[in-house]
Amino acid sequence: LIKGRDLVDVVFSWSVLDVLNSNLYKGKVDKIPTTFPSSTEYFNSFVNPIIEETHSALLSSMETLRRxxxxxxxxxxxxxxxxxxxxxxxxxxxxxxxxxxxxxxxxxxxxxxxxxxxxxxxxxxxxxxxxxxxxxxxxxxxxxxxxxxxxxxxxxxxxxxxxxxxxxxxxxxxxxxxxxxxxxxxxxxxINMMTNIRIWTALHPDPERGNLK
Incomplete structure (x- = not known):
């Protein structure tokens, strides 16, 4: 079992041009509200920000590839x-x-x-x-x-x-x-994706146990 597989698949879906596009997620990340009507909406509000953060880290590493x-x-x-x-x-x-x-x-x-x-x-x-x-x-x-x-x-x-x-x-x-x-x-x-994968798995509750993975 590969933890955070959905996040990994998103990263794998990016082409080189996608990674180098600093505006790839422009307008797709909303401001996180202070209140939420449900726990599902609370978790979902952090999904795009963590994807954008992962993209930003990968872009930064590409820009310093020679090192x-x-x-x-x-x-x-x-x-x-x-x-x-x-x-x-x-x-x-x-x-x-x-x-x-x-x-x-x-x-x-x-x-x-x-x-x-x-x-x-x-x-x-x-x-x-x-x-x-x-x-x-x-x-x-x-x-x-x-x-x-x-x-x-x-x-x-x-x-x-x-x-x-x-x-x-x-x-x-x-x-x-x-x-x-x-x-x-x-x-x-x-890059190392450990932290972002941990956050990603925490954002996706286990429906069988009712707990976070």
Whole structure:
């Protein structure tokens, strides 16, 4: 179970141009009133603001992409829970040594609820994501192995087609990222969604228990 899945799906739905559009949610976020006719309306009044805040954080990270922590991905493969088209879950192997993992920034290893961009080259500016021949692909880290933190599980925004060098080139579907198993693949840290996901789940009561998730 991936917490805050609805919020994650909203983030996954944004194109690069959407992320770079500072006015994407202009006029869509109303002032939160002081009184509410029901608890449902109270919770719903915070939904758009948390989406806008997440968008703002992602836009800010894109604007400083050249300084973002980047790392090489050694291996990526479908996990046992991989069930397209919605549950695009992959197991990812990162370099074992921490110094090889993050090439920039202060962070050493990825954490749960980190949002990363996956690319076939190490991006140094926004155009490297926007003008890539491959689709813009995001992934959310939702599991990190406690004993081997270089082994992580991610939910991807789009399918990743893994091809052998000997495999004849086939026509891929729209929005599918094609990767040769022998080619380089990189990840770039963008933001951590932990706080916003916690707020999001608190805004959606559990109808069976009557409590907040």
């Amino acid at each position: 973002a922590p980047a790392f090489k991905i050694w291996e990526i493969k479908p996990a046992k829970d991989f069930k397209p088209p919605k549950n695009l879950i992959y197991e990812v192997t990162l370099p074992i040594t921490m110094s090889d993992n993050m090439t920039k920034g202060d962070r050493k290893m990825l954490e749960v609820n980190d949002l990363i961009a996956v690319t076939n080259k190490k991006p140094t500016r926004m155009d490297d994501l926007r003008c890539s021949n491959e689709p813009y692909l995001l992934a959310l880290v939702f599991h990190v192995d406690e004993d081997f933190p270089n082994l992580i599980t991610v939910l991807a925004s789009k399918p990743i087609l893994l091809e052998d060098e000997s495999t004849p080139k086939t026509k891929k579907g729209k929005g599918v990222m094609s990767v040769k198993k022998s080619s380089n693949l990189f990840g770039v840290y963008l």
